[in-house]
Amino acid sequence: MKNKLYNYLLRNYWVLFTDSEKCYVNKNIRLQATNNVLSSDNIIFQNEVVKRLLEHYPTEIFLNKCPICGELARTPNAKSASCGHVWYNKDT
Numbered sequence: 794m795k796n797k798l799y800n801y802l803l804r805n806y807w808v809l810f811t812d813s814e815k816c817y818v819n820k821n822i823r824l825q826a827t828n829n830v831l832s833s834d835n836i837i838f839q840n841e842v843v844k845r846l847l848e849h850y851p852t853e854i855f856l857n858k859c860p861i862c863g864e865l866a867r868t869p870n871a872k873s874a875s876c877g878h879v880w881y882n883k884d885t
Protein backbone atom coordinates (compact mmCIF):
# COMPACT_ATOMS: atom_id res chain seq x y z
CA MET A 794 0.00 0.00 0.00
CA LYS A 795 1.29 3.42 -0.92
CA ASN A 796 1.43 6.08 1.73
CA LYS A 797 0.41 9.23 -0.16
CA LEU A 798 1.08 11.58 2.71
CA TYR A 799 4.54 10.12 3.20
CA ASN A 800 5.34 10.41 -0.49
CA TYR A 801 4.15 14.01 -0.49
CA LEU A 802 6.43 14.83 2.45
CA LEU A 803 9.30 12.92 0.88
CA ARG A 804 8.88 14.80 -2.40
CA ASN A 805 8.35 18.28 -0.96
CA TYR A 806 9.82 18.39 2.53
CA TRP A 807 12.99 16.33 2.26
CA VAL A 808 14.89 19.11 4.09
CA LEU A 809 12.84 18.39 7.24
CA PHE A 810 13.94 14.75 7.37
CA THR A 811 16.65 13.98 9.93
CA ASP A 812 19.99 12.58 8.80
CA SER A 813 19.12 9.13 10.09
CA GLU A 814 15.77 9.22 8.30
CA LYS A 815 17.47 10.27 5.06
CA CYS A 816 19.94 7.45 5.51
CA TYR A 817 17.11 4.93 6.03
CA VAL A 818 15.24 6.22 2.99
CA ASN A 819 18.30 6.01 0.75
CA LYS A 820 19.04 2.48 1.91
CA ASN A 821 15.45 1.39 1.30
CA ILE A 822 15.25 2.96 -2.15
CA ARG A 823 18.16 0.75 -3.15
CA LEU A 824 16.52 -2.31 -1.58
CA GLN A 825 13.20 -1.62 -3.26
CA ALA A 826 14.87 -1.34 -6.62
CA THR A 827 15.81 -5.00 -6.31
CA ASN A 828 12.73 -6.60 -4.72
CA ASN A 829 10.00 -3.96 -5.25
CA VAL A 830 8.33 -4.74 -1.92
CA LEU A 831 7.58 -2.45 0.99
CA SER A 832 8.66 -4.24 4.16
CA SER A 833 6.59 -3.90 7.32
CA ASP A 834 9.53 -2.06 8.88
CA ASN A 835 9.41 0.43 6.08
CA ILE A 836 5.66 0.95 6.51
CA ILE A 837 6.18 1.61 10.24
CA PHE A 838 9.02 3.98 9.39
CA GLN A 839 6.85 5.91 6.94
CA ASN A 840 4.03 6.28 9.47
CA GLU A 841 6.47 7.51 12.11
CA VAL A 842 8.06 10.05 9.78
CA VAL A 843 4.64 11.41 8.82
CA LYS A 844 3.62 11.69 12.47
CA ARG A 845 6.89 13.34 13.51
CA LEU A 846 6.97 15.87 10.69
CA LEU A 847 3.35 16.93 11.12
CA GLU A 848 3.84 17.30 14.89
CA HIS A 849 7.13 19.19 14.67
CA TYR A 850 6.42 21.40 11.66
CA PRO A 851 2.70 22.25 11.72
CA THR A 852 3.33 25.71 10.26
CA GLU A 853 6.10 24.79 7.79
CA ILE A 854 4.22 21.97 6.13
CA PHE A 855 1.32 22.88 3.89
CA LEU A 856 -0.89 19.97 2.89
CA ASN A 857 -2.22 21.10 -0.44
CA LYS A 858 -5.47 19.23 -0.84
CA CYS A 859 -8.00 19.35 -3.64
CA PRO A 860 -11.02 21.36 -2.41
CA ILE A 861 -13.34 18.98 -4.24
CA CYS A 862 -12.12 15.47 -3.46
CA GLY A 863 -9.63 16.16 -0.67
CA GLU A 864 -6.82 14.33 -2.39
CA LEU A 865 -3.27 15.63 -1.88
CA ALA A 866 -1.87 17.49 -4.87
CA ARG A 867 1.64 16.71 -6.06
CA THR A 868 3.30 19.77 -4.54
CA PRO A 869 2.36 22.58 -2.10
CA ASN A 870 2.06 24.97 -5.06
CA ALA A 871 0.15 22.71 -7.41
CA LYS A 872 -3.19 24.00 -8.62
CA SER A 873 -4.64 20.79 -9.93
CA ALA A 874 -5.39 17.32 -8.62
CA SER A 875 -5.42 13.90 -10.19
CA CYS A 876 -9.24 14.07 -10.25
CA GLY A 877 -8.91 16.77 -12.91
CA HIS A 878 -10.08 19.64 -10.74
CA VAL A 879 -8.11 22.90 -11.15
CA TRP A 880 -8.09 25.70 -8.59
CA TYR A 881 -6.17 28.83 -7.71
CA ASN A 882 -4.80 29.67 -4.27
CA LYS A 883 -6.00 32.99 -2.95
CA ASP A 884 -2.49 34.02 -1.83
CA THR A 885 -0.63 33.40 -5.08
Ligand SMILES: [Zn+2]
Pocket residue numbers: 859860861862863864874875876877878
Ligand atom coordinates in the same frame (compact mmCIF):
# COMPACT_ATOMS: atom_id res chain seq x y z
ZN1 LIG B 1 -9.95 16.46 -6.56
